[in-house]
Amino acid sequence: MKVISLAPDGEGHFGFGEDRARHQGAAAQRLEDGAPVGLRRLRDQEVDWQAVRVDELEARGKDHYLRVTLPKELTRYIVHKGSIAIDGISLTIAEVTDAAFAVWIIPHTLSVTNLIEKRVGDAVNLEFDLLGKHVEKLLLTRTP
Numbered sequence: 578m579k580v581i582s583l584a585p586d587g588e589g590h591f592g593f594g595e596d597r598a599r600h601q602g603a604a605a606q607r608l609e610d611g612a613p614v615g616l617r618r619l620r621d622q623e624v625d626w627q628a629v630r631v632d633e634l635e636a637r638g639k640d641h642y643l644r645v646t647l648p649k650e651l652t653r654y655i656v657h658k659g660s661i662a663i664d665g666i667s668l669t670i671a672e673v674t675d676a677a678f679a680v681w682i683i684p685h686t687l688s689v690t691n692l693i694e695k696r697v698g699d700a701v702n703l704e705f706d707l708l709g710k711h712v713e714k715l716l717l718t719r720t721p
Contacts, residue, residue, distance in 0.1 A: 630700060631697055631699050632697065633679075639684055640683055641692075654705035655673050656670065656673070656706070656709070662703065666692060
């Protein structure tokens with residue numbers, strides 16, 4: 578599968594290019610030709626976990642509620658009102674449990690992203706907040 582990434586060109590502009598190293602996971606492999614995809618945010622993040630499954634996705638009033646269960650070892654990166662990217666779409670964490678998190682998706686976000694195509698059981702990629710990962714690294718590598 579070919580993945581196209583948006584990247585700075587060093588002169589204040591952005592361009593598109595083929596990126597063979599990213600998104601080789603199960604979620605990307607199931608994409609069909611012509612399927613909508615989310616553009617990656619212009620940040621220094623990569624996919625942290627591939628092929629987590631959507632547990633719940635339903636309309637609630639005007640918005641949509643999306644819940645994802647993830648492996649226990651990843652819950653340390655999930656913080657209420659913190660940031661998470663689901664398939665490259667940056668969202669705010671609205672609820673946290675021992676093994677899951679939920680986000681609310683407003684109508685505009687749903688209509689202009691690939692989240693409109695998601696169904697319960699679908700695989701998604703997750704990117705955790707960069708600041709949290711940096712703090713963890715600092716704490717793990719500090720010397721007494």
